[in-house]
Amino acid sequence: MELEEAGAAGQIPQEEKKQEKPEPEISVDDYKKLVMQMRKTNLMIQQISGIPLGELTMLLTISHLSKENGEAKVSCLGDLMKLSKPAVSRTLHILEKKGYIEMKNGEKDQRYLFVRPVKKGMQCLEEELEDGYEILERVKKRMGEKEMCDFLHSYGHFHSLLTEEIIRLNKEKGIRPV
Numbered sequence: 001m002e003l004e005e006a007g008a009a010g011q012i013p014q015e016e017k018k019q020e021k022p023e024p025e026i027s028v029d030d031y032k033k034l035v036m037q038m039r040k041t042n043l044m045i046q047q048i049s050g051i052p053l054g055e056l057t058m059l060l061t062i063s064h065l066s067k068e069n070g071e072a073k074v075s076c077l078g079d080l081m082k083l084s085k086p087a088v089s090r091t092l093h094i095l096e097k098k099g100y101i102e103m104k105n106g107e108k109d110q111r112y113l114f115v116r117p118v119k120k121g122m123q124c125l126e127e128e129l130e131d132g133y134e135i136l137e138r139v140k141k142r143m144g145e146k147e148m149c150d151f152l153h154s155y156g157h158f159h160s161l162l163t164e165e166i167i168r169l170n171k172e173k174g175i176r177p178v
């Protein structure tokens with residue numbers, strides 16, 4: 001008789017208590033892993049590029065800034081890319097030597113230096129970006145449109161906040177901004 005009662009009792013559905021999942025904790029090891037992944041990604045991108053990543057990024061930035069006026073002010077490049085004047089100058093001279101850009105002093109004010117991409121530079125940029133876009137499209141196909149969109153939004157937010165915090169830390173340490 002007890003077995004029947006136990007069996008009958010076992011058939012009565014019990015309400016499941018919904019337990020909230022605890023917020024996952026991020027550890028120092030997680031941050032280390034992130035830094036290593038970012039570095040590996042950077043190196044892997046460099047492997048598919050025909051020119052050094054710094055030069056490619058500078059060429060891309062020049063192309064972006066020169067869309068409106070056909071040229072970009074050199075001082076804006078350093079500010080936008082968070083690079084020192086010597087680093088900007090070095091990279092621009094390399095790009096000029098390769099025939100990707102032209103530099104000239106301003107027509108109205110000779111103190112300002114302007115740069116613009118030339119046909120060879122734009123062709124190089126298009127070829128480099130074509131491979132990168134193809135890979136990103138494959139990744140998007142595997143991730144799904146929504147997840148990729150969410151990632152890009154989150155990464156953009158992450159980058160903005162990280163940049164602000166690095167600038168804040170450098171100020172606290174008395175390190176001059178680039």
